[in-house]
Amino acid sequence: MSERGEGARWNRPDASMSLLADLLAGKGLDPGYEEAAARRAAGGDRSSRTGRSARLLAGTLVLGLLGAVAVVEVHRGEPVAQRQRRALLTQIRQRTEEGEALQRQADRMRGQTDRLRRTVLARSAAGRTARQEMDRLAADAADAPARGAGLTVVLDDSHPRGDPQDGRVTDQDMQRLVNALWAAGATAIAVNGQRMTATTAIRFAGDAILVDYRPLSRPYTVTALGDPRRMDGTFAGSPAARSFRTLKAAFGIRFDIRQEDSVRLPAAPAPSLRYAGEVPPK
Amino acid sequence: MIALVGLLAGIALGLFFHPDVPLWLQPYLPIAIVAALDAMFGGLRARLDGIFDEKVFVVSFLSNTIIAVLIVFFGDQLGVGSQLSTGVVVVLGIRIFSNVAAIRRKLFQA
Numbered sequence: 001m002s003e004r005g006e007g008a009r010w011n012r013p014d015a016s017m018s019l020l021a022d023l024l025a026g027k028g029l030d031p032g033y034e035e036a037a038a039r040r041a042a043g044g045d046r047s048s049r050t051g052r053s054a055r056l057l058a059g060t061l062v063l064g065l066l067g068a069v070a071v072v073e074v075h076r077g078e079p080v081a082q083r084q085r086r087a088l089l090t091q092i093r094q095r096t097e098e099g100e101a102l103q104r105q106a107d108r109m110r111g112q113t114d115r116l117r118r119t120v121l122a123r124s125a126a127g128r129t130a131r132q133e134m135d136r137l138a139a140d141a142a143d144a145p146a147r148g149a150g151l152t153v154v155l156d157d158s159h160p161r162g163d164p165q166d167g168r169v170t171d172q173d174m175q176r177l178v179n180a181l182w183a184a185g186a187t188a189i190a191v192n193g194q195r196m197t198a199t200t201a202i203r204f205a206g207d208a209i210l211v212d213y214r215p216l217s218r219p220y221t222v223t224a225l226g227d228p229r230r231m232d233g234t235f236a237g238s239p240a241a242r243s244f245r246t247l248k249a250a251f252g253i254r255f256d257i258r259q260e261d262s263v264r265l266p267a268a269p270a271p272s273l274r275y276a277g278e279v280p281p282k
Numbered sequence: 283m284i285a286l287v288g289l290l291a292g293i294a295l296g297l298f299f300h301p302d303v304p305l306w307l308q309p310y311l312p313i314a315i316v317a318a319l320d321a322m323f324g325g326l327r328a329r330l331d332g333i334f335d336e337k338v339f340v341v342s343f344l345s346n347t348i349i350a351v352l353i354v355f356f357g358d359q360l361g362v363g364s365q366l367s368t369g370v371v372v373v374l375g376i377r378i379f380s381n382v383a384a385i386r387r388k389l390f391q392a
């Protein structure tokens with residue numbers, strides 16, 4: 001051991017924590033090398049040439065192996081992730097198709113049941129009365145597609161340069177609009193092609209307006225069935241329409257009313273029926 | 283020369299045999315590589331300085347790699363694994379840069 005090297009190192013009180021100072025001073029080299037060189041100079045080279053070569057070979061061998069394995073691992077891992085992603089996408093698409101096929105089948109069967117019911121009901125006078133009653137109720141419950149003259153109202157966010165929260169159409173705006181249209185005498189209403197029933201909820205989740213828990217995409221088109229001229233007059237005078245006009249002037253949201261000769265509204269999805277049951281006595 | 287032969291042989295072995303890295307070791311492989319690179323450039327610089335020593339090289343290589351992996355392992359156990367591996371990479375990266383800069387000065391006198 002060289003006295004000088006040892007002394008110089010241990011004189012420094014922060015020798016054990018001087019990593020960053022050493023780095024900044026450009027002394028990046030492992031101090032072991034200097035020590036070994038000093039040792040060699042002092043005591044001569046004790047280890048044999050072959051021993052040194054073997055050590056060097058072993059060290060560099062491990063180093064190369066490590067590098068190669070890492071590269072191979074990274075390359076092997078990447079396609080696995082991609083494969084899994086693709087498999088998931090395929091699965092999603094497949095399941096969606098399955099769901100749609102089942103939905104189509106259910107619709108077809110419902111139509112079939114409807115037709116069968118009608119033929120059965122048509123056989124008796126009581127049945128025919130029941131059928132008329134049923135049609136009336138189906139129209140009220142939005143259980144059948146509807147068409148006729150009506151009104152379309154288009155709402156959309158404005159595109160302000162400043163706060164994006166300004167000029168946003170919210171669920172409350174949508175609720176007010178739909179309620180005002182009912183009040184103006186609409187017999188059926190659809191929002192972006194989704195029929196409103198007595199139990200349809202209009203809500204806000206995150207950034208999207210949900211109708212029956214399904215998000216709407218902009219612009220929002222509200223279609224109302226009814227006498228266009230009378231409805232337009234009543235609606236235009238309603239507080240909701242006034243506030244929309246104010247919002248249009250202040251924030252630049254889109255608010256257009258159009259009278260239509262013929263609009264088609266789809267049937268609402270069949271409501272899931274809930275049955276009351278007897279509570280078992282305790 | 284021997285070093286180059288060993289390096290190439292190691293790379294060839296790794297590419298041919300595709301050794302399976304156990305799953306628990308996989309996250310630490312990149313850190314081990316960075317530590318190994320640090321040792322390699324340290325050795326290269328020492329060689330150019332004329333003070334290269336095989337024993338120091340092998341021991342510093344092995345201990346650096348193992349310690350880097352251990353630090354990250356403890357970090358993982360403590361829930362700060364990613365921060366600690368960033369720390370290790372930064373420290374070793376600085377050292378690699380300074381060693382490579384020294385090698386460059388030596389080789390190109392610039």
